[in-house]
Amino acid sequence: MTSNTTVLTDRFATATGRAIAAGVVLVLCVAALMFVSTDLVQELFGYSQNIKAREPTFFIRISLLIGAIAAAFFLITSLSYYKRNKVAIAPWMFLSIGLVFFMIYVIVPIFQSISYSFTRWNGLYDINGIWTGEWVGLHNYKLLLNDPNFYTSLWNNLLWLLLFMLAVPIGLFIALFLNQTVRGIRIYKSLFFFPFVISQVVVGLIFTWAYNPEFGLLSEIWSWFFCETKTNIMGNLTRVCSPEPPSILGDETMATYGIIAAGLWPQIAYCMILYLTGLNNISSDQIEAGRLDGAKGWKMLRHVVLPQLKPATFIAIVVTVIGALRSFDMIATMTQGGPYGSSNVLAYYMYDQAVGEGVGRYGYGSAIATVLFLIMLVYISYFLWRMYQDEMEAR
Amino acid sequence: MKFKLNFSIASIAAAALMSTSAMASDLIITFDDLNPDKKAAYDAAVEAFKKANPDINVTANNGDREAHKGSIRNALQNDSPDVITWYPGNRMGPFVDAGLFMDISDLWASDENLASNFNAIKPTMTRDGKQWGVPYSYYQWGVYYRKDIYDKLSLSEPKTWDELLSNCDVMKEAGVTPFTIGTKFLWTAAGVFDYLNLRTNGYDVHNDLTAGKIKYTDDRIRATFANWEVMLDRCSFVSTHATMSWQDAIAPFANGDAAMYVMGNFSVGQYKDAGLTDEQIDFFQFPEITAGLPRAEEAPADAFFIPAKAKNVENAKKFLSFIATAEVQSEWNKAIGQLPPNAEAEINTDDKFIVEGMETLSTAAGLAQFYDRDAPAAMAKEGMQGFQRFMLDPSTLDEVLENLDKVQAEVYK
Numbered sequence: 018m019t020s021n022t023t024v025l026t027d028r029f030a031t032a033t034g035r036a037i038a039a040g041v042v043l044v045l046c047v048a049a050l051m052f053v054s055t056d057l058v059q060e061l062f063g064y065s066q067n068i069k070a071r072e073p074t075f076f077i078r079i080s081l082l083i084g085a086i087a088a089a090f091f092l093i094t095s096l097s098y099y100k101r102n103k104v105a106i107a108p109w110m111f112l113s114i115g116l117v118f119f120m121i122y123v124i125v126p127i128f129q130s131i132s133y134s135f136t137r138w139n140g141l142y143d144i145n146g147i148w149t150g151e152w153v154g155l156h157n158y159k160l161l162l163n164d165p166n167f168y169t170s171l172w173n174n175l176l177w178l179l180l181f182m183l184a185v186p187i188g189l190f191i192a193l194f195l196n197q198t199v200r201g202i203r204i205y206k207s208l209f210f211f212p213f214v215i216s217q218v219v220v221g222l223i224f225t226w227a228y229n230p231e232f233g234l235l236s237e238i239w240s241w242f243f244c245e246t247k248t249n250i251m252g253n254l255t256r257v258c259s260p261e262p263p264s265i266l267g268d269e270t271m272a273t274y275g276i277i278a279a280g281l282w283p284q285i286a287y288c289m290i291l292y293l294t295g296l297n298n299i300s301s302d303q304i305e306a307g308r309l310d311g312a313k314g315w316k317m318l319r320h321v322v323l324p325q326l327k328p329a330t331f332i333a334i335v336v337t338v339i340g341a342l343r344s345f346d347m348i349a350t351m352t353q354g355g356p357y358g359s360s361n362v363l364a365y366y367m368y369d370q371a372v373g374e375g376v377g378r379y380g381y382g383s384a385i386a387t388v389l390f391l392i393m394l395v396y397i398s399y400f401l402w403r404m405y406q407d408e409m410e411a412r
Numbered sequence: 413m414k415f416k417l418n419f420s421i422a423s424i425a426a427a428a429l430m431s432t433s434a435m436a437s438d439l440i441i442t443f444d445d446l447n448p449d450k451k452a453a454y455d456a457a458v459e460a461f462k463k464a465n466p467d468i469n470v471t472a473n474n475g476d477r478e479a480h481k482g483s484i485r486n487a488l489q490n491d492s493p494d495v496i497t498w499y500p501g502n503r504m505g506p507f508v509d510a511g512l513f514m515d516i517s518d519l520w521a522s523d524e525n526l527a528s529n530f531n532a533i534k535p536t537m538t539r540d541g542k543q544w545g546v547p548y549s550y551y552q553w554g555v556y557y558r559k560d561i562y563d564k565l566s567l568s569e570p571k572t573w574d575e576l577l578s579n580c581d582v583m584k585e586a587g588v589t590p591f592t593i594g595t596k597f598l599w600t601a602a603g604v605f606d607y608l609n610l611r612t613n614g615y616d617v618h619n620d621l622t623a624g625k626i627k628y629t630d631d632r633i634r635a636t637f638a639n640w641e642v643m644l645d646r647c648s649f650v651s652t653h654a655t656m657s658w659q660d661a662i663a664p665f666a667n668g669d670a671a672m673y674v675m676g677n678f679s680v681g682q683y684k685d686a687g688l689t690d691e692q693i694d695f696f697q698f699p700e701i702t703a704g705l706p707r708a709e710e711a712p713a714d715a716f717f718i719p720a721k722a723k724n725v726e727n728a729k730k731f732l733s734f735i736a737t738a739e740v741q742s743e744w745n746k747a748i749g750q751l752p753p754n755a756e757a758e759i760n761t762d763d764k765f766i767v768e769g770m771e772t773l774s775t776a777a778g779l780a781q782f783y784d785r786d787a788p789a790a791m792a793k794e795g796m797q798g799f800q801r802f803m804l805d806p807s808t809l810d811e812v813l814e815n816l817d818k819v820q821a822e823v824y825k
Contacts, residue, residue, distance in 0.1 A: 251558075
């Protein structure tokens with residue numbers, strides 16, 4: 018009886034002790050976090066220049082932050098409330114760090130950006146850290162409705178979404194074609210997959226060169242048919258073409274299609290790899306059964322293979338939609354939205370108005386961002402709803 | 413009160429002690445040009461400053477010019493260096509208005525060199541009656557042309573608009589495209605527009621337009637565009653200009669397919685890199701259009717500013733005084749092939765473009781910064797897109813001008 022109570026009190030004592038220790042560490046860390054500055058670090062470690070104290074300060078702050086988080090976890094886990102409700106609380110503790118960062122870097126900025134869209138602001142805080150903008154209500158949205166560039170960008174966004182979908186059937190076709198056992202097939206597969214490995218910026222550059230009407234691949238091919246080489250007035254060789262080779266990225270009617278074609282190249286590879294893995298998992302029994310029932314060719318594909326590829330198709334469509342909305346990199350490297358804004362999409366137009374080249378219409382840019390967000394919300398809601406449905410079915 | 417007084421005396425004493433005991437003080441400079449010659453000239457000036465001020469710990473940063481346009485916002489608001497490069501004219505406006513640049517009128521008044529040798533450029537550095545920066549370099553714009561092509565066709569430098577147009581006719585007859593240009597990054601088109609506007613309407617209209625006092629649909633601006641249309645028709649530009657950067661556009665110029673280029677003097681080095689020699693290229697001022705109009709020129713300047721949050725203001729001012737001296741300005745601009753804003757500084761008399769540029773600018777009735785520096789950035793962006801569109805398809809003129817009016821009404825509020 019007595020030994021039992023001592024064990025209990027002991028455990029109680031150590032748990033409380035741990036909680037108190039963790040609490041003290043937590044308070045110390047937080048207090049130190051508020052206190053640490055580059056000036057202090059410079060003083061403490063005797064750096065000759067303030068700028069050199071920045072790096073150590075950063076590391077000190079990070080370690081204090083980690084210390085504070087660890088202490089907080091210790092503190093929570095040693096509470097008796099936690100012990101009684103472990104199963105309910107533990108997942109939230111694991112989630113909490115991610116949630117905090119998700120709040121800071123995703124959720125809060127969304128609302129900030131929506132609130133900026135009702136203001137006129139050039140992106141600057143004055144010397145005292147006071148925001149320099151002014152509230153203008155729905156003004157930016159009214160401007161948007163009258164802005165031809167906005168409609169161009171919106172239309173281009175739509176073009177991207179529609180034409181980018183070509184990647185799915187083309188990827189499927191290539192995957193079916195490559196899904197055979199021939200000697201060296203792995204080499205062919207990796208060659209087809211290759212463009213997806215290259216960075217978007219590099220793809221953009223390669224296509225910009227290929228499209229160049231002066232020295233690009235296309236104009237080279239063009240010159241076989243329509244050009245002749247002459248000597249010009251200075252005795253140098255020059256190329257005279259009639260008609261002139263198309264200037265794809267310099268023409269408002271062709272620029273967007275040119276960029277989409279460049280974007281499709283890696284996207285097709287992506288869809289292809291998704292379908293190839295999907296094809297690997299197709300049950301041979303069903304193929305066999307289909308064959309016994311006399312299905313082949315198109316019928317086999319339509320009724321036996323494709324239904325089994327449904328998950329792959331779903332993912333392929335999802336990543337392609339995301340890819341189409343991520344067209345920013347390609348546009349930035351290939352045309353910067355030009356000529357005269359005709360290849361803009363909403364994302365690039367937003368960047369262009371707010372951040373790009375110091376234009377600094379942050380309010381207007383935020384209004385564009387809000388519209389883009391609303392459009393994407395439709396798609397995201399559908400996606401989440403679909404995921405939710407799948408979860409429910411699985412249960 | 414008494415306590416406060418005591419405290420301030422104590423702090424002054426402490427500061428005095430600190431400054432004597434800690435011999436070394438800091439200076440952080442942020443520059444924005446990585447082109448080899450520009451970088452070398454900057455490094456040389458910093459080295460000279462270090463030598464002259466051994467007790468100052470100088471940290472010299474340098475970064476890409478386009479990236480700097482974005483990063484300066486952060487630099488001024490959070491993480492200020494003591495000296496930073498930026499553009500004068502309207503481009504410094506937002507930062508001056510937000511109080512992010514330090515007013516250095518006192519330096520302009522107390523430094524004898526700044527007070528007496530920078531009169532020509534002082535208005536450019538002035539906003540709200542105060543001076544905000546010190547320029548280290550500027551350069552002329554004009555028409556660079558292939559002298560050998562001109563000689564071959566027995567043409568001479570045009571002095572008037574008609575001479576230019578008839579020159580163009582001869583060139584086209586001979587299969588030469590009169591002008592090269594690369595408008596992919598838009599600003600080159602603004603150079604052509606500025607000159608047409610300065611020659612058609614003069615300096616005041618340029619300033620009023622970029623200050624938002626004149627509409628784009630104004631008859632005077634329409635006259636400028638009418639001249640531009642004539643120029644597009646009779647003096648055509650290379651057809652693929654929308655896909656080329658200004659460097660790409662040098663290729664047809666160097667190959668002899670195009671004969672003229674409306675450009676800034678920073679481009680001369682690139683012509684020479686492309687294989688052209690001093691004998692093959694030359695420079696003339698953009699010809700007169702409206703007879704009798706006082707001749708104004710484009711002369712964009714580059715300058716150093718002190719952020720309001722700078723920590724070592726005294727050292728920063730020392731540096732600005734230093735780079736304003738005639739010796740430093742001479743060395744610096746000789747190295748980069750540009751012009752020193754300091755009237756006492758020497759220029760490189762072996763460089764015919766510099767000599768001619770000096771001549772051009774010192775006799776000019778007014779100096780414009782450049783469309784995209786005189787106009788606010790948001791206006792400039794739309795404006796230059798409009799210019800490019802007009803160049804590709806002159807029939808869109810009305811649409812372009814009406815859209816620019818709309819943007820203007822919004823931007824200058």
